[in-house]
Amino acid sequence: MQGPMNLTRFIYETQKAFPTATGDFSAILNQIALAAKIVSLEVNRAGIMEDVLGYQGEVNASGDAQKKLDVIADNVFFNALEHIEKFCIMGSEENEQPVKLPAQYKKGRYAILFDPLDGSSNIDFNVSIGTIFSVYRRVTPEGGDGTLQDLLQPGYKQVAAGYVLYGSSTMMTFTTGQGVNMFTLDPQIGEFILTHPDIRIPDTTRYYSINEGNSANWDEKLAAYVDSLKTTDNIYGKVLSGRYIGSMVADVHRTLLGGGFFAYPSDRINTSGKLRLMYEANPMAMIIEQAGGRAIYGEGDILGIIPRALHQKIPVYLGSKRDIDALQKAVFGK
Ligand SMILES: O=P(O)(O)OC[C@H]1O[C@](O)(COP(=O)(O)O)[C@@H](O)[C@@H]1O
Numbered sequence: 001m002q003g004p005m006n007l008t009r010f011i012y013e014t015q016k017a018f019p020t021a022t023g024d025f026s027a028i029l030n031q032i033a034l035a036a037k038i039v040s041l042e043v044n045r046a047g048i049m050e051d052v053l054g055y056q057g058e059v060n061a062s063g064d065a066q067k068k069l070d071v072i073a074d075n076v077f078f079n080a081l082e083h084i085e086k087f088c089i090m091g092s093e094e095n096e097q098p099v100k101l102p103a104q105y106k107k108g109r110y111a112i113l114f115d116p117l118d119g120s121s122n123i124d125f126n127v128s129i130g131t132i133f134s135v136y137r138r139v140t141p142e143g144g145d146g147t148l149q150d151l152l153q154p155g156y157k158q159v160a161a162g163y164v165l166y167g168s169s170t171m172m173t174f175t176t177g178q179g180v181n182m183f184t185l186d187p188q189i190g191e192f193i194l195t196h197p198d199i200r201i202p203d204t205t206r207y208y209s210i211n212e213g214n215s216a217n218w219d220e221k222l223a224a225y226v227d228s229l230k231t232t233d234n235i236y237g238k239v240l241s242g243r244y245i246g247s248m249v250a251d252v253h254r255t256l257l258g259g260g261f262f263a264y265p266s267d268r269i270n271t272s273g274k275l276r277l278m279y280e281a282n283p284m285a286m287i288i289e290q291a292g293g294r295a296i297y298g299e300g301d302i303l304g305i306i307p308r309a310l311h312q313k314i315p316v317y318l319g320s321k322r323d324i325d326a327l328q329k330a331v332f333g334k
């Protein structure tokens with residue numbers, strides 16, 4: 001009897017294909033799934049628990065006011081992974097510097113990055129939010145402390161990337177470099193079940209996704225391109241609908257399943273855009289590319305960028321290949 005494929009079994013089957021695997025990487029993915037279930041519960045009860053909604057009273061490394069749920073999610077993911085000691089360093093949106101780790105982590109072979117709670121401006125309105133993660137193999141020698149060098153690697157070196165969407169269902173999507181698989185949490189049994197195997201981003205769409213509230217500060221070519229989507233004079237030959245949630249996880253999730261593009265460009269005020277390279281742009285770019293799409297910062301691919309800083313920002317344009325090719329040609333002349 002085969003039965004439904006749950007996440008734990010999927011990870012185990014994937015590991016079996018690599019006879020030299022130690023199980024460290026599988027343990028990391030399993031702990032991320034466990035943390036996702038805990039955060040999902042916190043998100044579900046946020047509206048009725050005073051200690052979960054509202055502001056924390058601190059500002060994070062990007063200058064955003066921290067919500068209580070940002071901090072709760074950060075702790076849950078760190079604590080879940082702390083048990084297994086398989087990583088040597090961890091970077092998070094909520095911590096300016098990587099957290100100091102005890103000596104036993106010197107053996108850890110991986111470096112992990114998190115946006116523990118993405119879309120936090122939507123928390124108070126019961127709108128979909130998420131978690132984003134990215135995993136690298138460490139580059140400094142085992143036995144020493146992990147350093148920023150282990151985290152600041154270009155996106156094409158990621159060994160895994162994924163996100164959890166806390167929406168009308170909780171879903172976990174990830175890639176280990178062999179396609180993209182999507183799991184839906186069955187709340188009755190508390191298991192993530194494989195519901196969308198080997199996702200390919202479709203080449204047809206009805207939607208484009210960008211915060212048009214910033215359009216007065218956009219580059220003229222971008223403004224003209226987005227305007228063309230409201231006419232029939234575009235590659236689609238039809239008027240597109242705008243869809244913008246304001247949680248990257250939710251906007252990317254829709255793009256992955258429904259095609260089109262999602263963008264957070266630079267503008268005259270935010271000269272590098274808003275999204276963070278290491279724990280927003282890179283993991284989502286890997287997922288989109290693994291699903292057959294493209295993710296660019298403008299002239300080039302996001303995954304090729306050599307990072308400078310943990311909280312570095314980068315413009316993001318991602319979606320189906322056809323959509324991003326057309327946008328890149330119209331806006332960046334490539
Ligand atoms: O409100 P804006 O300017 O459109 O920004 C929305 C973007 O900012 C973010 O919320 C930033 O994420 P955080 O909530 O993790 O800081 C993205 O999820 C989203 O794409």
Ligand SMILES: [Mg+2]
Pocket residue numbers: 115117118119248280
């Ligand atoms: Mg975010």
Ligand SMILES: [Mg+2]
Pocket residue numbers: 070093115116117118119120
């Ligand atoms: Mg966040």
